[in-house]
Structures are given as structure tokens and as C-alpha cells.
Amino acid sequence: MAAAITTVLLLLTLFTTTYSATIYTGSITPNFTTSQFQHIDSSGAFLRSPNYTYTAAIRNPQPTSPSYYLVVYHSDSHTIVWAANRNHPISVSGQIRLSFTGITIHDDTGQTVWSTPELYSTVYSLQLQDSGNLILVDRFNKTLWQSFDHPMDTIVTGQRLPVGGTLISTNSPAAFSDGDYTFTVTSGDGILQWKNLTYYSLLLDSKSVINSNGPITSLMVNGSGFYLFGSPESDVAIKVMITSTSTDADSDYRILKIQNDGSLVVLRYVKLNNDWETDFLTPLDSCRPTFKCGKLGLCSTGSCSCPPGFRVDPVTKPGCSLSDNSLSLPESCDKPLRQPNSSENYVYVPLGTGMKYFPVDFVNPVRTGVSLSTCKDMCSLSCSCLGLFHGNQSGSCHLIENHLGSIVSSLNNKSDDKLGFIKAIESLSSSRNLNDSSSDFPVIGLILLPATGVLAIAICAIWMRIKSRNKKMKDYSKKSSDSDDLDMFSIAGLPVRFDYEELVEATVNFSSPIGSGGFGMVYKGVLRDKTVVAVKKITALGAQGKKEFGAEIAIIGNIHHVNLVKLKGFCAHGRERFLVYEYMSRGSLDRTLFCPGPPMEWQERFEIAVGTARGLAYLHSGCEPKIIHCDVKPENILLSDNMQVKISDFGLSKFLSPEQSGLFTTMRGTRGYLAPEWLTNAAISDKTDVYSYGMVLLELIQGRKNCVQAPSHGSGNPSTSTDGHSSVSSGSQNRHRARAFYFPLQALEMHEEGRYLELVEPRLAGRVTNNEAAKLVKVALCCLHEDPSLRPTMVNVVAMLEGTLPVGEPRLESLNFLRFYGRRFTEPSTVVTGAEIEVPSGFMVAAIDSSSPSASPNSFSYMSSQQVSGPR
CATH class of the missing domain: 1.10.510.10 (Transferase(Phosphotransferase) domain 1)
Structure with a gap:
């Protein structure tokens, strides 16, 4: 007991006598060492900017957090805007050291957990500028290193985020470690991502206004707004409209931050109320952030549930798992492709209609014009593939790789025909039972059936096989003579293929021409359902014409827009080709x-x-x-x-x-x-x-x-x-x-x-x-x-x-x-x-x-x- 009291008294003496308790203004010179112990009375602060706007300190995110960081915070609001060792926190007894070679941060064992990179000159001083930039300078006052080059989740008024610059969200309010959400400035936009999957971009926001088409060089927020600058940097390429509701004359300090819920926000400090107000928030759709409802959670108007066939996962809340206990979700792997594992039988659980996965909107499909079964095969061959979305009309195949986020209800998006499927592994017992029952049935059936039954089945099978072969030969012969080149096109979701007789009837034997072109005539026609159409008869069809004919079917048949002509169908008759369009009365x-x-x-x-x-x-x-x-x-x-x-x-x-x-x-x-x-x-x-x-x-x-x-x-x-x-x-x-x-x-x-x-x-x-x-x-x-x-x-x-x-x-x-x-x-x-x-x-x-x-x-x-x- 006496020993413990002595230790406490010694610590109290240390706190009250150390010279390092001084809070410096503007700059500090080497050699300087400090710890949270030495500045406990000043909440860890040891350096202020000349006008006191910013403070450098050794702080924890919350009073109860045992993790401490070298930080810069806004003095009035005590909001932390930058942390050095965000992924390597120290305890209350860790130390910050400034030497002639840079800054190092040490844990309570003396081991270095973070340091500035190797510098090309000797450090003369550490400075905290009025802009909030923490810099190391040499004796000529030349900057050797600066915190603005290494932002955390926030940029402050006047700070520029260059192209390629990224803000990374924190893992939680109580820890500064890297989260899963990022905001990155590109040469043409600002993009929001979850685990490197884009789910939103700044230009999608209605408040973003494009002023020029030149490339973007940097982003900045200041007292008047939020801008993406072009080149030269004085040109505003994109302006984000910000409306301020406060009349406080001092309310011109703003920060831009990527929050740990995946939203990008511009906050304005109102000194009169000592509080922050939101000037800009995107995306407004609360379901946009890709992990809003956890793994495979279903987000609808901000509320979370599970898709059909899934249930709330008691372990990973929020999130969902498969309802069928015989199925399990595979884990991703580092290898891009592998041969199917014989012990794994993949099945694909449908998500149902009206389901959307936002990252799919921002990447090109791995293949187009393929069937659903082909898309599934591609996913099965990739151990990084965890699911897929397939376009029924376009034949587009999107693979969901490496990570599974939240699914979004998109019932209002009728034009999206993509259907989602989640890859699952069928357990060995269930797959073996299924395989055994299917493979054993013919043998068991033959044993149980009498001899006459076996003979009847054999005769029936032979007759059906001969009939099927004759039909295939007949179809092949017809196709070879009528449309041998058309069959070379493998296009999923083709429009209706009309019989030649239907078009003859619709156009009254092509007796109503309404126009002509290099490939032939265009005729007005009326289909049997009374739909008026324009039939384009292509006669000058060379090798290039065949290719263009297939391209026209593939492209027009798979796009739908009020200002694009709709292709209703096509026909191949001998060497002639026909395209059937909706009829435009004025030509x-x-x-x-x-x-x-x-x-x-x-x-x-x-x-x-x-x-x-x-x-x-x-x-x-x-x-x-x-x-x-x-x-x-x-x-x-x-x-x-x-x-x-x-x-x-x-x-x-x-x-x-x-x-x-x-x-x-x-x-x-x-x-x-x-x-x-x-x-x-x-x-x-x-x-x-x-x-x-x-x-x-x-x-x-x-x-x-x-x-x-x-x-x-x-x-x-x-x-x-x-x-x-x-x-x-x-x-x-x-x-x-x-x-x-x-x-x-x-x-x-x-x-x-x-x-x-x-x-x-x-x-x-x-x-x-x-x-x-x-x-x-x-x-x-x-x-x-x-x-x-x-x-x-x-x-x-x-x-x-x-x-x-x-x-x-x-x-x-x-x-x-x-x-x-x-x-x-x-x-x-x-x-x-x-x-x-x-x-x-x-x-x-x-x-x-x-x-x-x-x-x-x-x-x-x-x-x-x-x-x-x-x-x-």
C-alpha cells in the first residue's frame, strides 16, 4: 500500500514540475520529447498555430478510449481534423519525439510505431500554420514534410486535395483506424467507394454544376463553397452548390469529411452556437452506401431487412445469411481463377426482381451477349466471385468479386432488367444424396420393371431419338439455305424473329414504300396485332453489310429510350434481311x-x-x-x-x-x-x-x-x-x-x-x-x-x-x-x-x-x- 502511494506522489510531482508542460506557439525545435502524461492538464496540447485556430496535441478520440494519437484539432470546436498514427495508436505513456531527422512516435516499450519518411535535409523546426498544416522545415524555411499531403478523413478550409488524393473514413467514432469508405478526386469527378467498389460519384448529385470540360486538378472547400478546380487552378471545373442558412458573420469555417457511414459531408462551424451545421450531404439516398445494412442485407428507404431466401445473421448483425442450412457462402481467395473443386457443388440463389447492387452501375460487365448459364460458369471458375448480376436483354454479365455488400430494393427502376444471384456451396451430404438418387434410379427402375416394360421404353427412346435427329437435320438444312450467316451471331435477348410470310402480309407484298436507302427500300406495314411498323428491306448485303446487320440487331434490340427508335424484330429470308422498326409517321x-x-x-x-x-x-x-x-x-x-x-x-x-x-x-x-x-x-x-x-x-x-x-x-x-x-x-x-x-x-x-x-x-x-x-x-x-x-x-x-x-x-x-x-x-x-x-x-x-x-x-x-x- 505504501509503495502504491509513493508511486502516485512521484507521478504527481512529475506532472507539476516538468518543463514540457508548456504549450508552444507557432513552432518547436529539436530535440523535443513529450507525452500525454506531461500535458494532461492541457488535454495533451503542446503546440498552437500563431492565431490559435489550430492545436497540435496527443489526444484520444473519446474520453473513455485508451488509444492516443498525434493530432491536429480545431481549437474552438475541439474537432480533430488530422491524426498521424491513425492505424498505430499508443497508450497514455507513449511518446512523441522531434529530432533533426523528423518526427517519431513510440509506444510504452520504446518501439517506433510511426515516423515521418526519410528527409533530404536536416529539420530546423516543427511548425503549425494558421491553415492547420503541420510542417517540418529546414533552416531556409523550406518545407520538408507536411500533414496536408497525408489527409485522414477530413480537409479543412483552404486545404487542397489533389487528383489522386483520398480521404479514408475512420473505423468508428472511438478509433481513427482506416475504415472501409473512401472519397477520391479523379481527373473528371469525385468518387465514393466501399472496399474499392464505387457506389456514388459527385457528378450524380444534383447540386454539382459543371463549368468546364477540362480535367480536374484539385478539390477545395472554403468559406464560400465547395469547388473542383481545373487547370490553371483558378478555373472552377465543377462547383457544388452550397446554401448557408446561418447569418452568423463568423460562420465561414468549413470542413469536408467522409463519414464512417459512407456519406460525404460539408460541415460549417457556427461560433455563436459552438456547434456544426450541415451545408452539404451526399448521397441523399441513405441506401447508397454499399454496407448500409451489412453483408447481403436488404436496404429499402433506409430500413434494413433480408432478401427472400435469406435470414438475419445473428453473428454479423447487421447482415444476412442463407436460410437454407444445407447451403453456405464461399470465401473469396487471392487467386483470380482456379479449376472447380470437385468437393464443392455451386448453386446460385436468386435475389428476385427489384434487387440492385450499386457497384454494378459503375463497372463494365466482364462479358456481354452471354446467357445466364455462361455467366454462372464464369463465376464458378473464379474463386474470387461471390455472386453475379445478369442482364436478360443485354446478356451482360457482372461478377461480384471479393466482397459482398448490401442489396438495395429498386422496385421503382423498371428499366433495369438485371437479376442477381448469390453463389453458394451445397454441402457434401445433400449433393451426394441428390447425385445418388439420380444415378441409382435407372438401375432400380430396370430391376423393378418387367421385361415387357423395358422393351417398350427402349423402343420409345429409339423412336424419339430418330425423330429428334431428323428434325435437327431439317432445321439445319433450312437454316443453311436461309440464314447461314445470321446463325453466326450469338446474341442474347434478340428481338422477335418474324417469318417472311408475316412481313409479306403486313406490307401487302411490299407495296407501300415510304423511303429508300443504300441497303434497299423501307415499307410501311401493319402487323396482325394492328401495330404499324416500318420494314427495312436490306438487299445490298455484302460482307460488311452482314456484320452491320448483326450489329444493328444486337445494339438497337437491347437499348430502350424515348428518343431512340425501337427495333421490334427482324427476319432472314434467303439472302435478304429485314429489320422491323416502330413507325414514325413524319419520316x-x-x-x-x-x-x-x-x-x-x-x-x-x-x-x-x-x-x-x-x-x-x-x-x-x-x-x-x-x-x-x-x-x-x-x-x-x-x-x-x-x-x-x-x-x-x-x-x-x-x-x-x-x-x-x-x-x-x-x-x-x-x-x-x-x-x-x-x-x-x-x-x-x-x-x-x-x-x-x-x-x-x-x-x-x-x-x-x-x-x-x-x-x-x-x-x-x-x-x-x-x-x-x-x-x-x-x-x-x-x-x-x-x-x-x-x-x-x-x-x-x-x-x-x-x-x-x-x-x-x-x-x-x-x-x-x-x-x-x-x-x-x-x-x-x-x-x-x-x-x-x-x-x-x-x-x-x-x-x-x-x-x-x-x-x-x-x-x-x-x-x-x-x-x-x-x-x-x-x-x-x-x-x-x-x-x-x-x-x-x-x-x-x-x-x-x-x-x-x-x-x-x-x-x-x-x-x-x-x-x-x-x-x-
Whole structure:
């Protein structure tokens, strides 16, 4: 007893006599050693910033916690914003040491648990700045190390989080160790992840406003808001709208934090109330964080339950386990692939309809166009696979690997046809019983059955086998003669395959043509259920045509959007192919826009512009995988009686994946709508469609083709092609002089002068305001930027047209190429039209008059008026 009292008295003497109890201001020099014991009266504080905004201390997260950390906290609120040894806490007797080589933290045995990295110079002092940055400097006051480079779960006002910078949530309020949720700044967004699985991104939040399309360099929160900066860093690429409800003049201190429940929050300190208020919280959907309800828990409007076939797991609450005791969940492994274990029999427990797993939305499927059984086989072969989601229509196969989070009820999402399955292991006893019963039955049955019964079964089996073989041979013979090439396509969820007789009946033996294209005629038809359809009869089907036919079925048949034409079915008859579309009563946009008759009203044109943009935005951002149309033009924009807009003709479309960053030399479009990258061998992307859309938008504004040539003086008999360009019949060597008009150049010049109304079709004079015209002209010119990275995404185009995003300002330096194209197109030139030649880029150009010194095969002026892709 006496010994214990003596120990206590010695400790009390130590606390009251040590010189280290001093709280320094601004900086500390080596050699300095301290512990929580030495600063117990000041709650572990040993260093303050010059203006006292921040304090460095040895603190525990909660008064009852035995874990201590080197921290920086906000002095007024005592909120910890940074911890050094977050994954290596020390006890109350651990020490912090500042030496000429850096900072080290030691546990009560003297062992180092954390230290700053090796520095290239000698430490002169440790400083705590008014910004909250804890830094080590040399004798020239040059920073050797700083805490801002190693954030915990929080950044403070004025602190920048660069691209690649990550905030990691704490494991719990009582411990600073790394949690499972992270927030990371990328070059294009800010993403929220659980165990490296993305479940939300900042741009999905309605309060995020895109100001520019340039890459992001850093994120910062300050007294006025929350920003993601571009390059140069003064440019705001994305602004997150924050509304403050407080009138406290001192309420300009904010922090951004990833919380341990997976939400990202911006908190504002109100000094008047000595409390924090929430200025921004995302995601608002409380079910978004992937572990909201534990492993396999079902989250619905914030409440947790279990999916059918599962029960609450008493061990892992919150969370669910399989209801069937004969099944167990497998553990993941480090090996990506392995051969199936003979002792494991996998079964797949369905999650049922209306179930969603958010990480699936942010990754590409491992395969598309595969059956459910194939998807299951792929999961069975991977010991890291714990479940899957399969798209019934698209045939997409998503594997859930390494970790299982919470499932979300998505009954309101009717367009999502993905069904989920959880991988389970069937116990040996149950699988053996099943196998034994199935394998023993024939033997037992044969023993019990009389001889006459056995003979009857044998005769029946032989007869059925012969009949089945004859049927297969008959079907094979029919397929070989009718559609041998079509059977090469293995596409899950194909649209209806019509019989040829059905289409003959629907079109009254193809007697009602409503249009024509390079592949053949389009007929109006009425199916037996009275549905009016458009039947596209494809007759000019070469090797490329077969491929495009299959691509069109695969792509159009698996996408659904109000602004995309719906493919109802297809048919193969002999060497002919038929595509059956929904019927659009007013035909294509070019017929209404360019043909004689009353002009389209401005509001109609605007709605067509918005509808087309929405359709393309869905192709680029809403499909899985993403799709580039590659042939956006008025002929491929269809209209109904009520002016509903639908994009058609996906024969030239290509799937877009992150790996497809190279040049697609087989992708071609139509003259007049081709982006400059087609002619420079640059990579083709979704921004190629944006350029074509900009050209269509200009034609909507003026009511005629962008490129118009009118024959002038000269010999020969020039004719006018279907796209409004004059030409001379193939093989003729007659020369003619041409005067031409290039509207994109005029649009650029009128934009520079602010004369937007002069660009609108004259017949609409007095019915369009200058602001309405300026909006469409500016959007169109932004889409025409020569540099694809400067063009807006189609999602942003929709936002600009609808008014939810400010209209961008065209970058003149990236539009100067229009002056070159315009001059080349409009100057009088002698053109020799002869045999077309194929150039290395895959484009068709007319033969060039060698006597013309300015002739260039790379100029739009000398490209053939034929569609570069061939007739459509």
C-alpha cells in the first residue's frame, strides 16, 4: 500500500514540475520529447498555430478510449481534423519525439510505431500554420514534410486535395483506424467507394454544376463553397452548390469529411452556437452506401431487412445469411481463377426482381451477349466471385468479386432488367444424396420393371431419338439455305424473329414504300396485332453489310429510350434481311426541314434539338457498354405526328469501352458531318458524335444544308445530289465552275459580331428572339471545337439546352479550322470528277485536278458528295 502511494506522489510531482508542460506557439525545435502524461492538464496540447485556430496535441478520440494519437484539432470546436498514427495508436505513456531527422512516435516499450519518411535535409523546426498544416522545415524555411499531403478523413478550409488524393473514413467514432469508405478526386469527378467498389460519384448529385470540360486538378472547400478546380487552378471545373442558412458573420469555417457511414459531408462551424451545421450531404439516398445494412442485407428507404431466401445473421448483425442450412457462402481467395473443386457443388440463389447492387452501375460487365448459364460458369471458375448480376436483354454479365455488400430494393427502376444471384456451396451430404438418387434410379427402375416394360421404353427412346435427329437435320438444312450467316451471331435477348410470310402480309407484298436507302427500300406495314411498323428491306448485303446487320440487331434490340427508335424484330429470308422498326409517321428530319412547304416553328426545332441530344446522351452515358453512333445526321433523326424525336440507324455504331482509345479505322460517317479527327487519324470517341450533332444543330437553325454548291458557268451537265451538292456523273471528265456556301463559317463570323438573328431561317423573322438564337448557335459552335476535349459531353449539351447549366462560350482558337474549310469550300475551284479512290484513312475522295495547285485530298472541298460510308 505504501509503495502504491509513493508511486502516485512521484507521478504527481512529475506532472507539476516538468518543463514540457508548456504549450508552444507557432513552432518547436529539436530535440523535443513529450507525452500525454506531461500535458494532461492541457488535454495533451503542446503546440498552437500563431492565431490559435489550430492545436497540435496527443489526444484520444473519446474520453473513455485508451488509444492516443498525434493530432491536429480545431481549437474552438475541439474537432480533430488530422491524426498521424491513425492505424498505430499508443497508450497514455507513449511518446512523441522531434529530432533533426523528423518526427517519431513510440509506444510504452520504446518501439517506433510511426515516423515521418526519410528527409533530404536536416529539420530546423516543427511548425503549425494558421491553415492547420503541420510542417517540418529546414533552416531556409523550406518545407520538408507536411500533414496536408497525408489527409485522414477530413480537409479543412483552404486545404487542397489533389487528383489522386483520398480521404479514408475512420473505423468508428472511438478509433481513427482506416475504415472501409473512401472519397477520391479523379481527373473528371469525385468518387465514393466501399472496399474499392464505387457506389456514388459527385457528378450524380444534383447540386454539382459543371463549368468546364477540362480535367480536374484539385478539390477545395472554403468559406464560400465547395469547388473542383481545373487547370490553371483558378478555373472552377465543377462547383457544388452550397446554401448557408446561418447569418452568423463568423460562420465561414468549413470542413469536408467522409463519414464512417459512407456519406460525404460539408460541415460549417457556427461560433455563436459552438456547434456544426450541415451545408452539404451526399448521397441523399441513405441506401447508397454499399454496407448500409451489412453483408447481403436488404436496404429499402433506409430500413434494413433480408432478401427472400435469406435470414438475419445473428453473428454479423447487421447482415444476412442463407436460410437454407444445407447451403453456405464461399470465401473469396487471392487467386483470380482456379479449376472447380470437385468437393464443392455451386448453386446460385436468386435475389428476385427489384434487387440492385450499386457497384454494378459503375463497372463494365466482364462479358456481354452471354446467357445466364455462361455467366454462372464464369463465376464458378473464379474463386474470387461471390455472386453475379445478369442482364436478360443485354446478356451482360457482372461478377461480384471479393466482397459482398448490401442489396438495395429498386422496385421503382423498371428499366433495369438485371437479376442477381448469390453463389453458394451445397454441402457434401445433400449433393451426394441428390447425385445418388439420380444415378441409382435407372438401375432400380430396370430391376423393378418387367421385361415387357423395358422393351417398350427402349423402343420409345429409339423412336424419339430418330425423330429428334431428323428434325435437327431439317432445321439445319433450312437454316443453311436461309440464314447461314445470321446463325453466326450469338446474341442474347434478340428481338422477335418474324417469318417472311408475316412481313409479306403486313406490307401487302411490299407495296407501300415510304423511303429508300443504300441497303434497299423501307415499307410501311401493319402487323396482325394492328401495330404499324416500318420494314427495312436490306438487299445490298455484302460482307460488311452482314456484320452491320448483326450489329444493328444486337445494339438497337437491347437499348430502350424515348428518343431512340425501337427495333421490334427482324427476319432472314434467303439472302435478304429485314429489320422491323416502330413507325414514325413524319419520316426523317431532312424531309420536313429541307423540303418546300411551311417552315418548322422555332419551338419545334428546339424540341428536336433537345430530343436528339437526350438520345445521344443516353447512348454515351446511359448504355452499357457505351455506344458511339458515328452517323448523326438529319436523315437518321425520325419524327412522329406529335414531333416526338427518335434517333435511328445504328448500323455504324460501335461499342465504347475504356480500352478502346485507339483509332477505329473501320468506322465511317457521312460527308458534311464528319469531325476533323476522321481526317487526321486521331482517336475516335463519343466526342465525334458531338461534332456531328453540332452540324445538325446549325442546319436546324438555318433550315437548310450547311454545305451548298450551286453550279455556275462552265461546260458539262452537273446534277444535284440528294444532299444538295452539285456533282458530275461518274466517269465524266467535264469540268465545271462552282460557287458554294459554307454555313458553319458564317455562324462563326456572326457569333463574333453578335448577329445571331441573321443566322436564323428568314421565314422565321420576328418569331425568334436574339437570346434564343444565340443559345443554339453557341451550343452548336461549342460542339464543333476542333479539339475533341473542348467539346461538351452530350449530357452537358442537354443541360445547357434545358437551362440547368450555363451555356458555354465557344473557344475561337479551336474554331479557326472552320475558316480554312470555309475558304476551301467557297472559293471557285476546278474539280475533276472521275473514279473515286480510297485513301489510307478509309475515306472516299473524288479524283483531283492536278492542275489546281490548291487541291488537297484532306480538304472537305474535294471530298466526294457520296456518303463516305457508302449508301445507307
